Amino acid sequence: MALRDTLRPLLGAALGLGLAGALLLPRLPAFAEEAPRRLPEAAAPAAEAPGSRVAVFAGGCFWGVQGVFQHVRGVTNAVSGYAGGTREDAEYRSVSGGGTGHAEAVAVTYDPAAIRYDELLRIFFSVALDPTQVDRQGPDSGPQYRSALFPQDAEQARVARAYIAQLDAARAYMRPVATRVEPGAAFYPAEGYHQDFMALHPTHPYIAANDAPKLEALRGLFPERTTARPVLVNRPPA
Template sequence: MAHRDRIRTLLGAALGLGLAGAVLLPRLPAFAEEAPRRLPEAATRSAEPPGPRVAVFAGGCFWGVQGVFQHLRGVSNAVSGYAGGTRAEADYRTVSGGGTGHAEAVSVTYDPAAIRYDELLRIFFSVALDPTQVDRQGPDTGHQYRSALFPQDAEQARVAKAYIAQLDAAKAYARPVATRIEPAAAFYPAEGYHQDFMALHPGHPYIAANDAPKLEALRSLFPERTAAQPVLVNRPPA
């Protein structure tokens, strides 16, 4: 996370010092190279039993990925956390060091009667990340920022493989999709201060530069799928 923290510092300095301060800053790394776009529907549709289902996605910093899924109709929860590692525990400090094998990820609970897994995939690839980048997303670099899917059953694995193959065959991007399909593994929720970060801190420099555009793209490209309000992990009492 050190690299992301450096970017946060630079962006914060730019906003704090105004235009003159921004001019004095070193040039920031390029963000996503592939712009959001409304990708085609999946040719292979999910066949899922009724009732709540869980899907796990990794697409760089979990703040923005969580924010996208929290604004989808049919999603009842989206939790930031860590997946895909070799250790039997994970937290921000150890994962940010890059030595545990975990990726920042989001566990999404959804109703397949309202939104199927293949539809979640389509939106994920359309607006939540640049799937052609390897071990990075935007300004964040390292294996913990890789793009990955963690299918929870054979059906999700089948649909995920088919959709990636479909995108590559259609040359949806200038380069092949680099998103990995990894075995389902334990998911460790992130610390409380990471949950709902995009919703709670919309003016944060990192959010404004990297994640707000993802939500704007969701609203623009998939208005029929976008909920007016996010579903939060830490919901206020009724």
């Protein structure tokens, strides 16, 4: 994204390219220590009433998290936005400063008859991020890129905490899961130009380096959960 990759100017300087030349360098790939993997099912499945529901996930740049969930069967909408701060600070320039309390997040609307909250969690932890990173995800650093779950009710909070505990008990990763559970946070949609970014700009250097591999991991690890056509913002699936 526009304000990211602080290492690129340094690399450009080292190569004698200057700032203008540095901007022409490829986006740096994600620095993920933990590779995608098909994690186990939740031992404590969600008990959800019928009807459309919303879950909010934060895992670094919202472009990639949105792009993954837009290809998950049972998801009817996925909106990039901000969670954890106030309405007044819910805009990109403020959030990018790292002091608003917001995290870049994605609100996922889903049908629990097709996919439950715990199943969305499984996909999120398996392919959408490295959940062991603290206040960082790939080349993006700061609390606005933290890994967090924003439960919309007590059941989601219970399931989220139980699944994180399950992953840690099983030592699914080399380090403990750093994903925070933050109940009670409001979600605010991001600016229009951030919506559907992966779907609209699949060859963007940042997408190609950092987010396209997440979508490939989804297709490879969860083919039964993957749809070929993304669900775009405010547009129902075909």
